Each structure stands twice: as C-alpha cells, then as structure tokens.
Amino acid sequence: MPVPTRVQPERNIWVAAGDGDLARVQELIGQGLSPNVPDPNTYTPMHAAASYGHIQILEYLISQGGDVNITDDDGDTPLYVVENVETARFLVEHGAVVDHQNLEGVSPAGCHAEEFPEVATYLESISPSTAATHTAPSIQTNFVPSQHAQEQASEALTSSLMDSVQVIMERAEAEGRDPDAELREVVSRAVMQGMVTGYDMGNSTQDAERRGGDDEPDGVNGSKRSRTDNGPS
Structure with missing residues (x-):
C-alpha cells in the first residue's frame, strides 16, 4: 500500500486525514475537495484515516460522501489498511465489504493474516x-x-x-x-x-x-417393564 504523497502541503488532505487533523480535513472538504480524492498513488483520505485508526475522521468523511469500499490501483479498500479490530469493525458496520478481493485475489482477512492476525480473525468470523x-x-x-x-x-x-x-x-x-x-x-x-x-x-x-x-410403549406388545424387573426367570 503506497503512503500518502506530500504534494501541495497547503491542500494535502491525505496527510491531514492520516494525522487525525479533523479541523484541517473539514477545511479542505469545505473548499471543495472530495473525501474520495486520490493522490498520485491513488491513496485516498479514506485509506489514510483507516490506516491510522482515526475513526472520528472516518465518521466525518463518510458523512461527506466518503466511500468505505473505494479502491486504490491495487484494488485495496480502506479495510485492507486498518491495523486494529476497532477500525475494522467501524468500517464493516458502515458497509465495508468483507469478502472483497483485490487485484491479486486477496481478501482483507488474507491481507492481515500475518501482520495483524487479530484483525484477520475478526474479519473471518463475519465473512x-x-x-x-x-x-x-x-x-x-x-x-x-x-x-x-x-x-x-x-x-x-x-x-x-x-x-x-x-x-x-x-x-x-x-x-x-x-x-x-x-x-x-x-x-x-x-x-x-x-x-x-x-x-x-x-x-x-x-x-x-x-x-x-417418546410416548410409544417401550415393551413388547405395549407392555412396559418396571425398572426393577429383570425379565422372565
């Protein structure tokens, strides 16, 4: 996953989202930037906020039209870059597709299996x-x-x-x-x-x-045997 590209620092929404700077993100969105705008590496504010676990930023971006299933050039959605279960759960609760596969045919759970196994376990449990x-x-x-x-x-x-x-x-x-x-x-x-x-x-x-x-007779010809009866002598 590419890192945010620091171009035009005065309007860099990707770094602001990754830093958890809600005021700056709100300012840039207010100036007309989309919450889904990609940088030259197709990294979006949604990916940046998800990667650093900034749920407050994600909440705001989603309220402004942020897409929880937006993909980069690798086919990765924000769910691929989370690093904790809390952020993964937030995205899933807001519509993130758990069974999505990127261009390599890997699911979010598969992507996290080695580095963040707890996230992979959570995603597999709801897949x-x-x-x-x-x-x-x-x-x-x-x-x-x-x-x-x-x-x-x-x-x-x-x-x-x-x-x-x-x-x-x-x-x-x-x-x-x-x-x-x-x-x-x-x-x-x-x-x-x-x-x-x-x-x-x-x-x-x-x-x-x-x-x-269970209501049917358990003895021969309907005759029940008592518990102390050992049968015919």
Whole structure:
C-alpha cells in the first residue's frame, strides 16, 4: 500500500486525514475537495484515516460522501489498511465489504493474516463465505417444515432484505456512490440467514418427531417393564 504523497502541503488532505487533523480535513472538504480524492498513488483520505485508526475522521468523511469500499490501483479498500479490530469493525458496520478481493485475489482477512492476525480473525468470523463453508455441510434436509412455516419464514426474510436494500440505496444516493458492492453483501447475508433458518426449522421438526416417539410403549406388545424387573426367570 503506497503512503500518502506530500504534494501541495497547503491542500494535502491525505496527510491531514492520516494525522487525525479533523479541523484541517473539514477545511479542505469545505473548499471543495472530495473525501474520495486520490493522490498520485491513488491513496485516498479514506485509506489514510483507516490506516491510522482515526475513526472520528472516518465518521466525518463518510458523512461527506466518503466511500468505505473505494479502491486504490491495487484494488485495496480502506479495510485492507486498518491495523486494529476497532477500525475494522467501524468500517464493516458502515458497509465495508468483507469478502472483497483485490487485484491479486486477496481478501482483507488474507491481507492481515500475518501482520495483524487479530484483525484477520475478526474479519473471518463475519465473512459470508466463511460462514457458508462452516455451516452448509451440517444442514440436513431429511425433515421438511410445513408449507405455512416456510412461507412465514420467507416473508420475514424478504421484508428484512427489502428494508436493508432501501436503507443502502438511500444512503448511497445521499453519498453519491455506487451501492452494488454493499447490496451484494447484504443479499449474501440474507441467503445465509435463509439457510440457517431452514436448518433450525428442520431441527425443530426433527425434535418434535422424536418427542412424539417418546410416548410409544417401550415393551413388547405395549407392555412396559418396571425398572426393577429383570425379565422372565
């Protein structure tokens, strides 16, 4: 990841963002600079603030249209340059795509695996693809929920998904950015939630059938044997 280029110091928003100088960043944004403006190395104020963990700067930049998924020439988003879990969590909560891959095919978690393993662990724990890898093999399909139960679950998931999509679209429009990446992630999460919901419903059906079986006689021809009965002599 390139470092901020110190050109035109009097208007260098990248250094100000990296230094945590909120007043200077606000001044430069007020003069017309974009929170997503790249320096000659395609390093943006969003990358600079994320790299140094300046959450207050990130909050301000996002409020002015800063894109949490903006990429540099390497395809790296701000999530690739964070150095602590707190900053990573902030970006994720504001729409950063966890499963993004840069031009080398590396995800943010993969990028941090060696130098910042705690960040990598956090990102892997919330990655939709990681969840799918660990969850899908355990899903059983032997027990099918009722049609009514399936319809209720589907309606709830659809309603939740539509609400999320509306929020993302409105925020993207207000910030003047492309919502596609964030929309893909929320749809992926909805799919995973649907899989888990189906799994839980299947388990509930299985448990109910097992409970029903407990009421059946456990002796031959329906005759129960007492605990002290050792059987025929």
